[in-house]
Amino acid sequence: MGRVRRTEPPRLPAATRPRLLTALLAVLVLTGTTAASCGGEESPVAVAAAGRTAVAEVIDAPATVTARAAATLTAPADGTLASIRVQPGQRVRRGQVLAVIDSPQAQERLRQAKEALDAAKRAGRGGGGGGDLSGGLRGTDRAADETYAAARAAAARISDRELREALLLQVRQAQQRYQAAARAADRAVRAVQRGVSNLNAAVGALATAQRLQAQQAYDLARTTVDALTLRAPVGGVVQVGGTATSAGVSPESLAGLLGGGVPAALDPAALGVAPAGPPPGVDVAVPVGGLVTAGTPVLTVVDTGQLGLLAEVDETDVLLVRAGLAATVELDAVPGAWYEATVRSVDVLPTTSARGGVGYRVRLLLGAGRFGEGEAAPTPRPGMNAVVRLQVREATDAITVPASAVFTADGRDVVWVVRGGRAERAPVTVGVQGEDLVQIVRGVRLGDRIVVRGADQVRDGQEVG
Template sequence: MRRPHPPRPPRATRPRLLTVLVAVSVLMATTAASCGDEKSNVTSATAERSAVAEVIDAPATVTARAAATLTAPADGILASLRVQPGQRVKRGQVLAVVDSPSAQQRLRQSKEALIAAKRAGRGVGTGDLTGSRRGTDKAADEAFDVARDAANKIADEQLRDALLTQVISAQKQYAAAARSADQAVRSVQRGVAGLNSAVGALSSAQRLQAQQAYDLAKATVDALTLRAPIGGVVQPGGTPAGGGTGLDALLGGGQLPAGLDPSALAPAQAAPPPGVDDAIGAGGRVTAGAAILTIVDTGALGLAAEVDETDVLLVRPGLTATVELDAVTGAAYEATVRSVDVLPTSSARGGVTYRVRLALGAGKLGEGGPAPTPRPGMNAIVHLQVRQAVDAITVPASAVFSADGRDSVWVVRDGKADRAPVTVGVQGPDLVQILDGVQAGDRVVIRGADEVTDGQEVR
């Protein structure tokens, strides 16, 4: 028999429904017989052929397919908000515009510097070469730092990565130009090259630095127009942190995964104090990194289930399951296993579990009507049907016990108990499949097995 799992904490105040997936073809006739003293009671039953299914129960959370939190890329004012909470938006749709005077000022300054660099002549003297190089390097470092800091405050992962890649590329281009300028300056200082070549190389580096500073500043300003990186439903603010309702939990991820192919992902924002709305309206002041909107793609809901290590080897993609939601009493939903994580997660109880990801299907209420569509983050219990036998020799689960390291049953032969080692197959909640050791029609002890001894009379 499968060794018992450690106790799981209750997931709801309502009693859980018992899953019965076993169809018994013939009722087992039971007889009671007294043996030993008057207080002992041994009950036997007949092994029959019937269908039996093995079901694993696992706690789970409803997950969204993807989510993205849009944050302010710079300090400023939320100039316009073009969507309402609960509105469904398409990918690429403009959702909001941030007015950032500081970002606009950096763009104006970088544009002026670029114009000046392009108009600058070759009037740099020999004594000014080293100082000019240092000034160019300082201006480049400042531009790169400002651009990198602005990019890191953008929650849209794709946009953030694109801007960071632009910064890295600009740094590499400038580094190559700076090396050329350095070589030219050293040649002039050693008297092996003319001044014009050094001034020309330095001017090229200055123009490149000014162009890159302008491009990066413009990219930050362009990012002030917030576009939807994915399609979905809009909600104001970010996602609450902690309590299993963070963005990673809503996506089904442990180490993020959430595994559920998120198109964009942002860190969970800190929850506001109780009674405070975190929604930022048009005209409101924002700081760099402040969450403005979150888009959740609920087009294909899923489940992230935690399966104990003693059961996970029985779970594979394609298995079907039934699902109960704490929020919808009496409803049953369909689900199919999509994948099983390779790496484990540590549960709050200290045990080891593996995350199983499922596609969540439609549900039905107890009276047969359609069940409401769940929301990401809702608690659920997944009943995974891992094995099934249709025409199997079965005995009640209580008949099987462990002796000398083997599963065994007491078989009643000629009125006497005979211990028979057995091989167990599919293990249902009530019945167990016996692969060998017992035949259909054999009488087996199903109660009081711990009181029976070999050869004892059982009537």
């Protein structure tokens, strides 16, 4: 949808409009619009006096209704959907258990990781003996490499670039911590081999590296098992399956390796990230007892506590938009209703439309809606299309002329002013630009007679009645 710009006088309540119409009629009578005639036919040129009235400039921008947050819960490992504790459409609270995944593979990996961790701790307490220190270090490195490779592969399955890169960064940081310990162990082993250090120092350094690697592998397996119980990350309304915005796996499955939890900046609810659903026409619901793989969307929680709008404003208009600006909204799904809205923020970086134009995203808070008779309008749903009307400028007591009176000549805005019965070109400075009226800041005085129709047919010095 391309940008739509429309300027119009301020929207007033229905009860005020009859009084406004009466006032406008009075203005028309006082300004005395005239039209020269010949043989009873109306002339294409018309003249009216510049008046004083209120005028507002409004920008129309396409928009979409947005939820405050949306988080999709995915299976952290291969298995079956053991149970679902909620119904679609049910409102849930944050932390509430929604579903449980049964994964024998994840349980077995946890058992093996626990045994490896216990063995590493026992070896550290017992001193580990002499043994093949270099071989032990190489084995520890191979196990660590496998752990980090599996974590990177899981992160790579997330299609959202921001979330994927952030998770991969966390994996790299965890690997760097291990590598620092492994380097210390390697230095100690080499010192023993050169005969410049005692065996206990090398064994201790190697045991530290082994314990760190084993602990990280155990944390990953433990967190994966814990994540088999799917809990609501935000309060909201439940729907089955995921959304069609992006694909990926639950970052909770990496939480152990990433230091015991998913950072707030990586929260899918904050980033709006959710795994992709199947093609159209396929039910996204996973039945109880159905097979799931790591990353399968199970449920999505949508927080509709505060709806918003994401609008796109053209670069030619965005400098007029600021936080706190009031707006009115019309929805395609609710004809005849209008909603209140307030600008929350304006993006600094632009977006490029499919047509190649440059626009900026504007985020708004969506308020209540009303029909013309005052009846409350229904609450919209996320994803609905809308048109936002941003009242960017207003002049309450301005000298105005009809928009048709202003034209461009030699790169300047000008009007035809009638003095002594003849037209004179007068450069003007335009202020607020309404749909029908334009504020003249400089160049025209109140009561000046202006050509308001047929300006393209007037020449300098021409007699105008």
